[in-house]
Amino acid sequence: MIQQNELIMLLLGIGCMIFILVNKQKVKRVPVAKTLIAGFYLLLAGYVLTVLEGLFWKDFLNVLEHICYTASSILMAVWCWKVFAFK
Amino acid sequence: MPLVATIDIISFLAVIVALIFLLRGWNRALPPDIKLLIVGLLGLTLFHHFSNILEWGGISRALDPFEDFLELLAPMLWFMLIYSYFKELTTDDLRKSERALRESEEKYRLLIENQTDMVVKVDIEGKFQFISPSYCEMFGKVNEELLGKKFMPSVHEDDREATAKAMETLYRPPHKVYVEQRAMTKDGWKWLSWMDTAVLDANKNVVGIIGVGRDITERKQTEKTLRESEEKLLRSKKMESLGLLAGGVAHDLNNVLAGIVSYPELLLMDLPEDSNLRKPIETMQESGRRAAAIVQDLLTIAKGVAITKGPLYLNDLVRDYINSPEFKKLKSFYSTVTVKTNLDKDLLNINGSHVHIRKVVMNLVSNASEAIEGSGIVTISTMNRYVARPLREYDDVNTGEYVVLSVSDDGSGISSDDLERIFEPFYTKKIMGRTGTGLGLAVVWNTIQDHRGYIDVTSDENGTIFELYFPITRDEISGKDLSLPIKEYKGNGEMILVVDDVESQREISCKMLDTLGYSTEAVSSGEEAIEYLKEHTVDLILLDMIMDRGINGRETYEGILKINPNQKAIIVSGYAETAEVKEAQKLGAGKYINKPLTLEKIGIAVKEELGK
Numbered sequence: 259m260i261q262q263n264e265l266i267m268l269l270l271g272i273g274c275m276i277f278i279l280v281n282k283q284k285v286k287r288v289p290v291a292k293t294l295i296a297g298f299y300l301l302l303a304g305y306v307l308t309v310l311e312g313l314f315w316k317d318f319l320n321v322l323e324h325i326c327y328t329a330s331s332i333l334m335a336v337w338c339w340k341v342f343a344f345k
Numbered sequence: 346m347p348l349v350a351t352i353d354i355i356s357f358l359a360v361i362v363a364l365i366f367l368l369r370g371w372n373r374a375l376p377p378d379i380k381l382l383i384v385g386l387l388g389l390t391l392f393h394h395f396s397n398i399l400e401w402g403g404i405s406r407a408l409d410p411f412e413d414f415l416e417l418l419a420p421m422l423w424f425m426l427i428y429s430y431f432k433e434l435t436t437d438d439l440r441k442s443e444r445a446l447r448e449s450e451e452k453y454r455l456l457i458e459n460q461t462d463m464v465v466k467v468d469i470e471g472k473f474q475f476i477s478p479s480y481c482e483m484f485g486k487v488n489e490e491l492l493g494k495k496f497m498p499s500v501h502e503d504d505r506e507a508t509a510k511a512m513e514t515l516y517r518p519p520h521k522v523y524v525e526q527r528a529m530t531k532d533g534w535k536w537l538s539w540m541d542t543a544v545l546d547a548n549k550n551v552v553g554i555i556g557v558g559r560d561i562t563e564r565k566q567t568e569k570t571l572r573e574s575e576e577k578l579l580r581s582k583k584m585e586s587l588g589l590l591a592g593g594v595a596h597d598l599n600n601v602l603a604g605i606v607s608y609p610e611l612l613l614m615d616l617p618e619d620s621n622l623r624k625p626i627e628t629m630q631e632s633g634r635r636a637a638a639i640v641q642d643l644l645t646i647a648k649g650v651a652i653t654k655g656p657l658y659l660n661d662l663v664r665d666y667i668n669s670p671e672f673k674k675l676k677s678f679y680s681t682v683t684v685k686t687n688l689d690k691d692l693l694n695i696n697g698s699h700v701h702i703r704k705v706v707m708n709l710v711s712n713a714s715e716a717i718e719g720s721g722i723v724t725i726s727t728m729n730r731y732v733a734r735p736l737r738e739y740d741d742v743n744t745g746e747y748v749v750l751s752v753s754d755d756g757s758g759i760s761s762d763d764l765e766r767i768f769e770p771f772y773t774k775k776i777m778g779r780t781g782t783g784l785g786l787a788v789v790w791n792t793i794q795d796h797r798g799y800i801d802v803t804s805d806e807n808g809t810i811f812e813l814y815f816p817i818t819r820d821e822i823s824g825k826d827l828s829l830p831i832k833e834y835k836g837n838g839e840m841i842l843v844v845d846d847v848e849s850q851r852e853i854s855c856k857m858l859d860t861l862g863y864s865t866e867a868v869s870s871g872e873e874a875i876e877y878l879k880e881h882t883v884d885l886i887l888l889d890m891i892m893d894r895g896i897n898g899r900e901t902y903e904g905i906l907k908i909n910p911n912q913k914a915i916i917v918s919g920y921a922e923t924a925e926v927k928e929a930q931k932l933g934a935g936k937y938i939n940k941p942l943t944l945e946k947i948g949i950a951v952k953e954e955l956g957k
Contacts, residue, residue: 263414263416267417277424277427278427284435285427288430301419302420320349324397325352327352327353327356327390331355334387335362338370338387339363341370341373342369343370
């Protein structure tokens, strides 16, 4: 079953993605942009999977969702490492 | 432990690591709001994973109510993070653009403010819209005084039309024009050059003009000086070539005149006092003398004029002229003209030829008198003058000590066109043959050149002033020209060889010398003279310097000296005294006398040479 807050999260995430796509050239100039944007897209994939798991393949998609979140967190850590740890 | 829980623990640890990196690098140059957003985002993620771990571990579900709410914040924080970056980059771009613009403005401002060339922008009406500091400096005004004002009033009246025409051409391709104009600057009138370029709008209409100007006063001055020097050089060359021409003509005329001047003198000696022929012969003699005087003028303007120079006191010369019959005749002709003298009592001597400078004074006073219509005053002045720096006058006067002879009149003046040509031979405004030959001022010019002096002429409607600069000499005047009665230079039968290529000249010379009591022989060339002297001896040789055939007088004398090293000779020539004459004199030849010969001239010269 699809929860309301999951749908809102997804919509907000899609809105954010549209903003990124529209301002693609400028967003590219964010330090280590590829890692950060990849982290966001993985998070967004997690939101999509969260919504989808309410419809079918609940367990499988749930695992995938968590994997996406983890990958997103790791990329975030890499991004922080590259941005803040490197001089 | 379920797989999902393991994944969440990994995520949890990853977020912890990210936070550690973030905190360690907190001082990095990132905007604080971005840093806070990252902290928030990581905190939220941490909370999410922590809640999951607690849930999967069965420890607590107490955080679940918060999780649903906080999870909503995650995409919002992401958006805010990206948006903050976006805003930051936009601001950064703007800052960069502003900085680039500022740098560009600074660069051009520095260029404009530090260049000596002037830069202005005017609208199509010629009103200033922009003025560079160099322009303000040049015109001694501030920006505010000029902005909105028209530039044309500062342009010289004579250059306004040309400037306006130049501006009109800006409306046609290539929309550029170069113009030179005089403008009233803070230092007076200056020559400025402008390279003007039209400012065009999108429709190719002229909306303004940008001008880059430069002070070219110095260049103009140099050009003017160069032009004047060229003109002076040209004039000098012209005078030189005319002098050469005059010299050539004079030589031939001298030979022609010899018969007219010399024979009447001899004829008159033989004629009885009551002879009817005496009057016509005297008339012939006088005409011949007048013609000879003209020829002498021609010789004076010929290059290398025969001048015997010596220390001379100009005041005496002027007084001598004022008391002369020529002056009295002039006075009677121009009775309404008053001639005044203003002579410096402390005048220094000059090194000059009395005869020639007297002629100069005579010509100038004559011209000045003639220039006065009705009554007027001619003033003859002398003065010492020290020229401390070169003067750019009619002639360029070098530094030095000079005696200046000035002849001024209050006549109607000389036009500037005539002023350029007055010293040319035969250039006259008088009626040729009646009042002048056109040689008077040419004689003046050449005499001054031969005295290494300078001429300055200034003329306007109030009169004309001729100033002649003669270099001074510290030498004292030692003696005067001799003037002997005929008996003093009669000969005693001494043998004289006449060498001349012109038969009539040989005849005249022999006749004169015979009359003076000498014995004569004549030959027609230098080669003949040398041959003659191999077998004969003579007391003196009367040697013509220029002979058409064979060797000249100097070469002849050289050849003769090989036969008789002590041979006396005097030089005769229809030309002016040349380098060849001087060379012959260095070899030992005596006095130089110019044709046409007179009894007195030839008699004195021969007597002097024989007496050595």
